[in-house]
Amino acid sequence: MSVEATRPAVTLPKASGRERLRERSFRVLLIGCLVASVLMLGVLFFDVIRRGASEFDLQLLTSFPSINPAIAGLESALVGTLAIMAVCALFIVPVGVASAVYLEEFADRDRWYNRFIEVNIQNLAAVPSIVYGILGLAFLVHGPLSLGRVVLSGGLTLALLVLPVVIITGREAIRAVPPSIREGSMALGATQWQTIWKQVLPASIPGTATGVILALSRAIGETAPLILVATATFIAFNPTGPFSSFTALPLQILDWIRRPQDEFQVLAAAAILVLLVLLLSMNSVAIWLRNRYEQKW
Amino acid sequence: MPDPVTEPTKRPGGERERGAERGSPFVTRSADGDAGQGRRDREQREAIFELDDVTVRYAGVPAVRDVSFAIKEGDITALIGPSGCGKSTLIRCLNRMNDLIPSATVEGRVRYHQQDLYASDVDAVQVRKRIGMVFQKPNPFPKSIYDNIAFGPRVVGMDGDIDEIVERALRRGALWEEVKDRLKDNAYGMSGGQQQRLCIARCLAIEPDVILMDEPCSALDPISTGRIEDLMIELKKNYSIVIVTHNMQQAARVSDMTAFFTVELDEGEKHRTGRVVEYNETDKVFTNPDDQRTEAYVTGKVG
Numbered sequence: 001m002s003v004e005a006t007r008p009a010v011t012l013p014k015a016s017g018r019e020r021l022r023e024r025s026f027r028v029l030l031i032g033c034l035v036a037s038v039l040m041l042g043v044l045f046f047d048v049i050r051r052g053a054s055e056f057d058l059q060l061l062t063s064f065p066s067i068n069p070a071i072a073g074l075e076s077a078l079v080g081t082l083a084i085m086a087v088c089a090l091f092i093v094p095v096g097v098a099s100a101v102y103l104e105e106f107a108d109r110d111r112w113y114n115r116f117i118e119v120n121i122q123n124l125a126a127v128p129s130i131v132y133g134i135l136g137l138a139f140l141v142h143g144p145l146s147l148g149r150v151v152l153s154g155g156l157t158l159a160l161l162v163l164p165v166v167i168i169t170g171r172e173a174i175r176a177v178p179p180s181i182r183e184g185s186m187a188l189g190a191t192q193w194q195t196i197w198k199q200v201l202p203a204s205i206p207g208t209a210t211g212v213i214l215a216l217s218r219a220i221g222e223t224a225p226l227i228l229v230a231t232a233t234f235i236a237f238n239p240t241g242p243f244s245s246f247t248a249l250p251l252q253i254l255d256w257i258r259r260p261q262d263e264f265q266v267l268a269a270a271a272i273l274v275l276l277v278l279l280l281s282m283n284s285v286a287i288w289l290r291n292r293y294e295q296k297w
Numbered sequence: 298m299p300d301p302v303t304e305p306t307k308r309p310g311g312e313r314e315r316g317a318e319r320g321s322p323f324v325t326r327s328a329d330g331d332a333g334q335g336r337r338d339r340e341q342r343e344a345i346f347e348l349d350d351v352t353v354r355y356a357g358v359p360a361v362r363d364v365s366f367a368i369k370e371g372d373i374t375a376l377i378g379p380s381g382c383g384k385s386t387l388i389r390c391l392n393r394m395n396d397l398i399p400s401a402t403v404e405g406r407v408r409y410h411q412q413d414l415y416a417s418d419v420d421a422v423q424v425r426k427r428i429g430m431v432f433q434k435p436n437p438f439p440k441s442i443y444d445n446i447a448f449g450p451r452v453v454g455m456d457g458d459i460d461e462i463v464e465r466a467l468r469r470g471a472l473w474e475e476v477k478d479r480l481k482d483n484a485y486g487m488s489g490g491q492q493q494r495l496c497i498a499r500c501l502a503i504e505p506d507v508i509l510m511d512e513p514c515s516a517l518d519p520i521s522t523g524r525i526e527d528l529m530i531e532l533k534k535n536y537s538i539v540i541v542t543h544n545m546q547q548a549a550r551v552s553d554m555t556a557f558f559t560v561e562l563d564e565g566e567k568h569r570t571g572r573v574v575e576y577n578e579t580d581k582v583f584t585n586p587d588d589q590r591t592e593a594y595v596t597g598k599v600g
Contacts, residue, residue, distance in 0.1 A: 108399070180436035184496070186397060188449035188503055189426030198448070203439050295439050296485075 048276070052269025060270055064236040065252065069263030074271050077252035079238040080151070080230075081220060081278075084248060087155020088219055092166045093212055095159075097201070100170030100208075105196055125164035132161040133225030141229050149231045152242040157225050162215035169211025173204035176295075206293035213286040217279050223250035249275045339553075343410070345370045345507055345537050346391055351405035353386050353395065359563075360386045361571035364405070366556060373529060373538045375548035375579065378558030379594070383571025384541040385433075387558075388509050390414075391539060392428040393421040426453050429500030433512040435492035437484035437499075442467075442476050445484050445495055449503040462502055470498025471528050490521025497528065501536075508532065510540040514547065526551050545595055548579065555582040557591045 063073025099121075107114040136157030140147050147153045177200050185195040226248050234255060235247040249271060256268035344367040352362040361383025368374045376384040386395070393414060395401040407414045414424060438445050446463040455462060463480070467473040472494045476487075484495055493513060500508060510529075514522040522544075529538055529551050542548050548555055556576040560569045575582060575591045586592045593599045 178436075180432060180434060181438060183394065183397070183432060184436040184438065184499075185448070185452075186422075187392065187394060187425055187430040187432075188452065188500065189422055190448075190452040191422050194452045198452070199438060 045276070048269050048272050052266060052271070052273045055266050055270035056273050060267070060274070065234045065247075065255070066236070069261060069267060072256075072264075072267055074249065074252050074274065076235050076238050077247050077249045077271070078274065080154075080235070080246035081248045083151045083239045083242075083246060084155040084158060084226075085216055085220060087152055087242060088159040088162070089212065089216060091156060091159040092163055092215060096163055096166030096170050096212070096215075097208060099163075099167045100174055101196060101201070103167070104171050104174040105192070105200070121164050121167055125168060128224075129161055129222055130224040130228075132157055133228035135160065136225055136229040147243070149229060149245055150243045151239045151246045153229045154226060154246060154248065155242075157229050158219040158222055161222060161225060162219045165215045165218065166208075166211055169214070170204070170208045173207025173211065174200060176207060177203045203295060206289055206295070210286045210290045213282050213289070217282040217286070220279060220282070221250060221275060223254060226251055227254075249278075339369050339372065342369045342371055344368065344408075345410065346539075347406075347408040347411075348387075349406040349408070351387070351390060351403065351407055353383065353390055354402045354404070355386075355398070356400040357402075358568050359570045361558070364573050366573065366576040368537070368539060369554070370537050371533065372553040373533055373540060373551050374554045374556065375552035376539065376541045376556050376558065377543075377545060377548050377594075378571065378574075379560055379599075380543075381569050381571070382558035382560045384558055385511050386571070388511055388539055388541050391507075391509055392430050393424050394430065396421050426503060427505055427507070429503065429505035429508045431493070431496050431500055431508065431510045431513045434516050435489055435496050437487070437492050437495050439483070439485060441481045442484050442487070442495060443480040446499050446502050449499055453503050455503065466498045466502035469501045469532070470494050471524065471531070472498055488521070490517050490524060493517060493521070493525060494528065497525070497532075501532075505536070507537045507539065510538060512541050512543060515543060522547070545583075549583045552579045555579045557582060557586070557588075557594065559590055559594075 059071075060073045061078060062075055063071055064076050065074065066072040103114070103118065103121075107117075109115060136153055139145060140153040140156055141149055145153075181199050181203065182195050185199045186192070190198070230247055230251055231245045234252075235245055239246040253268050253271045253275070256264040256271065259265075346368040348364050348366055348368075351364040353360050364387060376388060378384055389395045390403050390407055391409075391414075395403060403415055409424070409428070413419070438448060440448070443463055446466050447459050450457075450459060450462045464473060464477075467476060472491065475491065476482075476495075484492060487495060493516075497508070497510075497513070514525055517525065526547065529540070532538060540548075540552065554576065555578075557574050558571045559574050560571055562569060575586055575588045577587065581587075582591060583595050586595065590599075
């Protein structure tokens with residue numbers, strides 16, 4: 001008896017129309033959600049451009065605030081924002097990286113205090129920013145440090161706010177360095193310190209730098225904490241150092257939006273554009289960094 | 298010099314040998330009439346490692362237990378056996394890499410040139426400068442070829458011109474001709490076999506006297522494997538080598554001595570623990586082993 005004779009005919013069942021419809025509508029739903037969120041962002045963006053474009057020029061960037069909308073600008077706010085960002089970066093990079101290194105390379109997870117710290121860093125990342133503002137007001141502006149409403153207080157308040165994000169991304173970057181690199185280094189007679197300093201940290205720079213930039217781009221738009229720690233009146237001069245009074249872009253925008261005249265509304269929209277440009281360029285640098293230096297293991 | 302860990306001869310195949318799963322020690326035959334030149338020569342040489350009842354536990358559970366044998370200078374010593382038998386665990390004791398695993402504990406004694414490797418005043422970092430290691434998967438650093446080699450000499454603070462050290466290491470690693478024009482290129486652009494030879498060269502750069510290799514060819518194709526085996530035989534002139542391998546032909550091709558490990562279940566049958574069944578000259582292990590379990594494994598009846 002031949003094999004062919006006993007083999008039953010093979011027929012593949014046809015796909016049912018209903019099932020096909022369900023698959024297609026599911027895909028449409030997913031795309032719909034994506035389009036809705038992107039569209040929302042687009043509408044906001046174009047609305048701001050439409051309203052603020054007429055005032056978005058060099059004069060805006062090189063003039064100080066004024067009660068006369070025709071000559072008002074945001075130079076002091078822009079320089080103030082850059083100043084507090086610099087303070088913020090100088091604080092979060094060393095402190096964030098050091099914390100991440102401790103938690104990833106040294107912390108013994110069997111110890112309750114290490115688990116306690118870990119959980120609370122996650123919690124801190126979710127604390128509302130106004131709470132950090134109150135903290136800054138109580139400990140930096142007044143209280144133990146009594147720095148006053150200066151650039152240093154503003155920068156440090158924002159630094160405390162975004163530090164958990166930096167620690168979390170720093171840890172991820174350090175964790176992404178495979179254990180085999182550490183083993184290879186230790187097997188060559190390197191100490192743990194040399195291994196971390198010369199192998200693990202250099203390999204984690206792209207990830208950490210991306211995290212730092214994204215943290216700064218979150219800090220740059222923060223308004224609530226600054227309302228508490230920055231000077232309330234308008235500032236018509238650039239900060240001269242860490243102990244100088246300052247204003248920042250979000251505060252300037254807030255100030256203009258609160259005024260009744262239409263001209264100030266236009267200025268506010270233009271200032272929002274300045275903030276958006278800063279923010280988007282920082283995010284672009286972060287994305288570029290990530291793609292350019294990403295290590296495939 | 299008498300071998301300090303030689304035990305009396307035990308005949309293979311006997312009832313005791315087959316039945317006594319737990320008590321079976323490694324078998325070392327004392328020199329008898331048919332011992333060749335290699336054997337007599339080996340007895341003259343100094344032991345580089347002497348293991349004495351070594352048991353390694355992870356979180357209290359033994360991964361490998363009661364290992365005792367001596368590894369002689371100038372030999373290639375192969376550790377073979379099925380997966381989970383503790384070969385890798387054991388080789389990582391020899392340069393204290395197990396220190397990096399917090400739950401790992403080492404009992405018994407591991408002596409390196411007569412010094413207790415685990416004595417409290419021994420610095421593991423100093424141990425690893427003398428005892429190089431090559432890993433299962435090539436693990437070059439994400440740096441240039443040059444910097445991969447130069448890293449070791451720099452961290453251990455070697456004297457001399459780094460350029461020369463790098464060239465010498467790459468020549469010894471049989472890689473110089475292939476990479477001399479692209480020393481600044483990233484090591485990740487090399488083939489797997491080249492990466493592994495880079496890792497060998499990297500470990501030669503700090504001039505160790507032993508090289509431990511933990512399945513160095515398991516991620517490589519046969520041609521790259523062949524190159525590494527040739528390199529091992531070349532390196533044998535100047536270094537002692539201990540190699541863990543799953544490839545029995547490889548053990549047979551390159552090694553002088555072979556230790557065969559098996560896995561045993563404990564009383565509760567919960568944990569798998571490795572033991573050494575037989576430690577002997579490679580030729581003997583592969584042609585006329587003392588223990589039936591060794592024979593079954595090397596001839597492919599089990600495993």
